[in-house]
Amino acid sequence: MFDSTVTTTCGYCGVGCRLEAHARNGKVASISPALDGPANEGHTCLKGRFAHQFSRRRDRLTSPLIKENGEFRIATWEEAIHRIQTELGRIKRDHGPDAIAGLASSRATNEDCYAMQRLMRAAIGTNNIDNCSRVCHSPTSFALRKSFGLSGATGSFSDFDHTDATILIGANPTEGHPVVGARIKQATLRGMKLVTIDPRRIELADYGVLHLSPRPGSNAAVMLGIAHVIHRDGLTKPDFIEARTVGYDTLLELLPQYTPEIVEEISGVPAADITKAAHIYGEADNACFSWGLGVTEHKYGSEVVQLICNVALMTGNVGRAGAALLPLRGQNNVQGSSDMGALPDTYTAYRSVGDEGTAKLFEDEWNVKVPREKGYTIPQMFDAAVAGDLKAMYIFGEDVAQTDPNTAHVVAALENLEFMVCQDIFETETTRYADVILPASSFLEKQGTFTNAERRVQLVEPAITPPGGAKTDFEIIKLVSSALGHELPWETPAEAMDEVAKLTPHWSGISHARLGRKGLQWPVAPDGTDAPILYEDHFELPGGKAHFAALPYKAPGDAADEEFPLILVTGRRLQHYNAGTMTRRTGNVELNDRDYIEIHPDDADRLWINDGDVISVRSRQGRTEITAQITDRIERGHVFTTFHFPETRTNLLIGSSSDVNTSCPEYKVIAVDVRPIGEE
Ligand code: SF4
8 A cells, every 4th residue: 555664753843753654656645653662652643643744745845946136046956056165165265164154953863963063163164053952942951961961851751651740840742742741641640740830721730730820930939949848848868969969058048038938929829839849749759850941941941940950859859760850852853953063062962162172083083173162052143144244154944034033133134144045845934035045855855863852862764755856954965065175974874873973972882773663862882772861870070969050030031011011922832843834734734724822811801802803912022913812721911822823923022032041032921012903
């Protein structure tokens, strides 16, 4: 019935479900779950199983396009590559390599991302390389590294099966990570106590024993309140703290300021619920934390992750089965794109670009000089482009004009560039500003690996070939790099991974041949032994000890006032994925065909808004129009929407406030004014 079947890894979210992709007549005819997939164990969701029709949509990019006199025309690959070579060569000569920046993609494979960062560092000569984890989980990476030493989950999704209690904060896995959402539901049915913390009453709250609904931006206070109660009520593990951590005394100096009553004033969460949450977590034999963008996309998102780590350390809930910290990464390869060094300050495995030994290691392998200075983060790239310091960008697999905050600023930056290359599978809001568009491949058409949210590196296999004249991303990056004078020496993605393994201690035991059907969780030793659990006997910090962080609560970057009285929180819905570039081109659009803004019935009544009205939403940054959905899932005073549809332009509303350590934008606290159109 099918011409071929391959086992591959889902290209949507960070759960990393293993899938069987069945092809017929050059198309993906159906997808079914791989029964032995370690993260999905025979399950999939609406996206992984059905949202593959986009791969053969007629509006796929199948030829390179070059802009001439403001219009795109079809070009040959030779013309497109020659134009890139000429323009990037000119800009590098006239303005230096740092006038050029590149974006790798958290949707692409590890090998694509590794190739892209090598192109930027070795062929261009700049550290101006970043990826979209900047705007989602960079605070998680930063904080886990600060507290424990490594930038990854401390355990595996299977920990949900063994744990006694889980605090799920700022995540809605039923919609964002459905297979994990189902796993958490199953765990509650087996007796796991679930505490959900979210300004919206997410579906999983119905399966939990307690739901806390803090004001957006007050997560830090809630974590400090939980830590206060754990200490006050003797729920700590003193032996663990003494033997395996440093800095507890400094945290203890801070905690008296965060009684449950004080935290109630800051967050709106009843003091009794803070106490109850602390006891559920602190009294469990084994307890987990899991979180998503509701934690990270804040001005102090990275500090909140450090405060979560504090609570885990106080109670000794790190380093064994059922006691894990499990961030839910959004896109399929958020973990891997950063692991691969597609970041402006680090090489593979987060080794600093300023470290002489590391830089020398890569110089010797690549036979070029590499820069030692940090490059631009994504927000800095846009600022530099507006200022005229950045002249060119090579954007691969990202629709920044739709997904990044402060759309007007992003567009101004793209318009100000002298030259821009986009590499994508469809025309997007971003490609309209490009000078050259290169037709690329979807996850169903390429070979390589993705790393899921539990650090599991898994094989990706092509079920079909790229359509028309499109090429795989790996081939394209090799072509561009060669044209710029630096040959990438690998014939296949497997050879690129061999180079990663050779140069990266935590990856030294990884090869495509070794990954098999179940993948391996890094760090992987040279003999192939992987690590489902981190920190069983030591942390990856000096002296082997974890670090407590004494970080006080600070107010978010925006606040409601008379002019903007409601707080907007943005997020995702089940049927769609990020900018919707893929899912809007599938049957999922019949289930959800627009962005909605959720508003509480009392607020809707007060503002004379009816369900289904298209209403005006205005922030300090911009204005847009969105269809109203009246629901008591949202608290009074808050509204919620998504940015899956370009027509809505939700990110016009988002300002420039961002995480203090990583520049991750504050998508979750935006003061807005909402009213019927015509009454503004
Ligand atoms: Fe794909 Fe995530 Fe759905 Fe699994 S849960 S099928 S990885 S979108």
